[in-house]
Amino acid sequence: MPDGLRLTVLGSGSCELRRQRSSPSYLLMAGGNAFLLDMGQGAWRALTRQGVSPAMLKGVFLSHHHLDHIGDLLPLLFALNYDPLMHETARITLFGHPGLAKVLEGLAGVFGSWARPPRENLRTVWLEHGERSELDGLQILAGAASHIETSLAYRLGFGGLSLVYLGDSEYDPSLAELARGAELVVAHCAASDERPKPGHLGPTQAGRLAAEAGAKALLLSHFYREVDPLQAVAAAGKVFDGRVLAAEDGMCLDLEPAAGAKLHKS
């Protein structure tokens, strides 16, 4: 394990139910600690296949509560109550917009105590736009993603390195500010340039955002069938000088200060 940040793509897809691409989820390793970015359906299976037990997670960052990003939340809540390993050992901090409290309340309203884990197992930290936090050496800054009211983007820093997770978002100059000089920007490229979707980035917009931010590398993800990843990389590369990569499930990126994003494919 390197000293820097390691991002493993657990799901590079969307709401589409596909064999090759699970819904959005990413494992972030920082200083030996494991964090999860979003948990679309399939996240737990993909995480355990990486040799990481969900019980080891320190923190989970939710970008927003569209179902493709939280499909595995309910299984987590249930497991924290009734999976003996999780119940006895998991100490997870859940980060999100304050509006997500209603989602948890709603799930508990429907499923009762099965979906209401003990506080010692799941602590919640709700962040407003611009708020900072810290967990086990990971520096956290919440940004405003232009998608739905309860969306957050995150800047996550460790050991002088920064990764910016935009979640689902439209182009917004404030996101370029959030991503200023970051080693890696993870952008959800859910639209093609030819068929823009409100609330989402196309590849050229993602590239422009990374260029304005002065970021070192850009990872395009959250692919729908209609978006060709190779064409998306080419389009973003026309407006961004840094490295551009298309996410695949299982892809692993090591971030080191000098090298930017160094690609390891598992």
Ligand SMILES: [Zn+2]
């Ligand atoms: Zn969304």
Ligand SMILES: [Zn+2]
């Ligand atoms: Zn989405």
